[in-house]
Amino acid sequence: MAEITSLRNAIADFVPNGSVVALEGFTHLIPFAAGHEVIRQERRDLTLIRMTPDVIYDQLIGMGCASKLIFSWGGNPGVGSLHRLRDAVENDYPKPLEIEEHSHAGMAARYAAGASGLSFGVLRGYMGTDLEAFTNVATITCPFTGEDLRAVPAINPDVTIIHAQQADRNGNVGMWGITGVQREVALAAERVIVTVEELVDELTATGPNNVVLPSWTIDAIAHVPQGSHPSYSMGYTTRDNVFYTAWDRISRERDSFSAWMDRFVVSVDDFDGYLRARDAGTLLESAGA
Amino acid sequence: MPETDYTTDEIMSVTAARQLHDGQVCFVGIGLPSEAANLARLSHAPDVVLIYESGTIGTSPEVLPLSIGDGELAAQADLVVSVPEIFAYWLQAGRVDVGFLSAAQIDRFANLNSTVIGDYHDPKVRLPGAGGAPEIASSAGEVIVMLRHSKRAFVEEVDFVTSVGFGIKGAGREGHRGTGPGVVITDLGVLEPDPTTYELVLVATHPGVTVDRVVEQTGWELVVADSLEVTEPPTSEELSILRDLKERTARAHGG
DSSP: OOEEEOHHHHHHHHOOTTOEEEEOOSSSSOOHHHHHHHHHTTOOSEEEEOSSOHHHHHHHHHTTOEEEEEESOOEETTTEEOHHHHHHHHHOOSSOOEEEEOOHHHHHHHHHHHHHTOSEEEESOOTTSTHHHHSSOEEEEOTTTOOEEEEEEOOOOSEEEEEEEEEETTOOEEEOSOOTTHHHHHHHSSEEEEEEEEEESSOOOOOSSOEEEOGGGOSEEEEOTTTTTTSOOTTTOOOOHHHHHHHHHHHHSHHHHHHHHIIIIITSSSHHHHHHHHHHTOTTGGGTO | OBOSOOOHHHHHHHHHHTTOOTTOEEEEOSSHHHHHHHHHHHTTOTTOEEEETTTEESOOOSSOOSSTTOHHHHHTOSEEOOHHHIIIIIIITTOOSEEEEOOSEEOTTOOEEOSEEEOSSSEEEEOOOOTTHHHHHHHSSEEEEEOOOOTTTBOSSOSSOSBOSSOGGGOOOTTOSSOOEEEEEOSSEEEEEOTTTOOEEEEEEOTTOOHHHHHHTOSSOOEEEEEEEEOOOOBHHHHHHHHHHHHHHHHHTTO
16 A cells, blocks of 8 residues: 655655666656655665656766666757766766666566566567667567567566656556556556655546556655656646756756756755745756756 | 748758658657658648657647657647557557658668767767667658768768668668668758668759769768759748747747
8 A cells, every 4th residue: 555655755765775766757757856855865876767867867867876777768858968877978977877778669568577577578679780789688589470579678676756647545646648658667666656746535537548556556655746847747737848958058067067956956955945946947047048 | 832041951851741641650759850740740741640659649739849758749649658558559560651760870771870979888979879769660661761961970880770771781671570761861862772782872952952062971982863853942831831830839948
């Protein structure tokens, strides 16, 4: 059964140093508030898993929380590079980052296998690419047709963290819109933390694409309104594309990145402190946005 | 009415849009492909079906998305499915007619690199990586590549094969369900693979672009078709639809 608790307690209880952690959300419902809390609690040596590292992992990697990244597309969508990720891979700064990369289809198959309790997923993919030589993928032959297919190992995170629109009083979680791999990554994990926009008496399915995760599949729920900013929560907030564009300038240099993280993430008490800075218009002032 | 006043990006988008037909199912990426696909939908191909890898199927966004998963795409979609489903049930199963791809590098056999410049373990430039590209390149019925022409991008051999065109040294596409890149659209012209050797051949230049310039911006000895054509310039209607779309987009994204 899910316990409704504070985000601070959930991270303290379920995300020890060295954990294998997936903070998912395919562009939509990215758990930024949880990422900030992991940074504030100074977690180290995490293996971070995410299809699209996005700004959330740029922040975690730049702050030195990760020793390994498993991913499939590491850019700032529609904007350009993730500069902190690049600095880690190209220059070992702030520390070396081991990477294991896949295709989106491969990562999706890995999560689905993890959720299914299987040791591998299978797909028609990777064929003829150099990924075959550089990542964890193997050729298998279909026992029924003889076709050569590819196998990828299941992903089973120690802890998965996702954001959703709603939880009811019993801890059932409801989400809709672009749900990405939310269901698979939750069911694949040992522990699941969910941050939600709203606590409701009854889930209201306003769609499209409603997904419900029952309370007994979840360990901790924290009520964090706007906890996906600058990503979004359909029906509650919209994607802050101005922020994503400004992130390019904030994160380009090590100093400007550190100053920004210190001011808006490390030295605030919680995500409300960050949101207050956003509402006061100070969040992007160093980027001139 | 043909226009003479347009940008190189605009002629790329217009040329790519003209490749799409009504009723085709098109897997779209962000940037110029998204611009081209939506231009097609808003002009000559209103019934083109646009799919984005975020799981949005049959979407008709009012403005161009900045990311592959903007709320606009979900709100305007016929249906939204999970990411495992979009790749397995829709792309892998062969329900996509046309896939759009771009890259940092392309070689003479249309293999694409979006992973790394330089050595993989000690990269000069770390690029975003594969995303949906390898399986789009493999499973979409055919592929349209959009890429700005330069010697840095059009290279003899890519540093990393992220997505297969026609294989190393044109080895072919055994095991892949789709037919691969049918056309490469650049800011200078249009290339197509030779049907027997699979080598990319320059088949058209955009108005005002000389063959010499294209050859000079290509990192291998570029073959030029005997029947070289000149791209039809964008019409005023195409340009006005495209510019309206981009203006709406800029307003929506606060740009």
